[in-house]
Amino acid sequence: MYRYPPAVERAIESLTKLPGIGPRTAERMIFFLLKAPKGEIRTLAQAIGDLADKVVPCVTCGNLSAEKRCPICSSPRRDESVICVVGEPNDIVAIEKTSEYQGLYHVLSGTLSPLEGVGPDDLRITELLHRVKAGKVKEVILATNPNSEGEATALYLDQQLKPLGVRVTRIARGIPVGSSLEHVDEVTLAKALEGRREI
Numbered sequence: 001m002y003r004y005p006p007a008v009e010r011a012i013e014s015l016t017k018l019p020g021i022g023p024r025t026a027e028r029m030i031f032f033l034l035k036a037p038k039g040e041i042r043t044l045a046q047a048i049g050d051l052a053d054k055v056v057p058c059v060t061c062g063n064l065s066a067e068k069r070c071p072i073c074s075s076p077r078r079d080e081s082v083i084c085v086v087g088e089p090n091d092i093v094a095i096e097k098t099s100e101y102q103g104l105y106h107v108l109s110g111t112l113s114p115l116e117g118v119g120p121d122d123l124r125i126t127e128l129l130h131r132v133k134a135g136k137v138k139e140v141i142l143a144t145n146p147n148s149e150g151e152a153t154a155l156y157l158d159q160q161l162k163p164l165g166v167r168v169t170r171i172a173r174g175i176p177v178g179s180s181l182e183h184v185d186e187v188t189l190a191k192a193l194e195g196r197r198e199i
């Protein structure tokens with residue numbers, strides 16, 4: 001059977017390990033690259049290699065970092081009395097874009113999912129409890145996603161954190177700005193009513 005040169009076969013095989021990339025898509029991507037200037041291919045290869053060598057989890061919060069501690073944990077301007085708990089590092093980027101939050105973060109690296117075999121020990125929960133027990137933290141904001149797994153994770157964390165005497169809050173769930181009530185599903189609408197406040 002005719003096959004591509006080994007370098008091409010290897011590249012295709014590597015790409016198919018990525019989520020959502022099948023052999024055909026991988027093949028198309030490789031052919032695209034083979035037609036691109038060599039410099040561009042090397043830049044891409046370097047960028048991927050750097051992911052292995054130049055990115056580490058922050059020792060404190062688990063955020064992606066170039067240093068041992070991420071810039072947020074290292075900043076003297078952040079409020080150490082508040083920790084916002086998120087599922088993944090990209091949630092931090094989303095919250096930072098709002099410029100509304102001045103506290104610290106804690107990345108769980110996932111959410112509880114019994115169906116996928118993800119239990120409390122698979123997440124960075126012990127590390128969170130250690131940070132809270134260290135004493136400076138007054139409030140923990142649970143900002144896991146507002147889906148069933150995120151809710152279950154928030155509930156579990158609430159049970160673990162409450163006995164430590166810290167204030168535990170959950171981000172408000174509600175109606176997206178710019179939408180109308182008739183287009184909002186009933187769970188979201190119910191949560192929005194539940195989370196109502198004085199105006």
Ligand SMILES: [Zn+2]
Nearest residue numbers: 058061070073
């Ligand atoms: Zn950090």
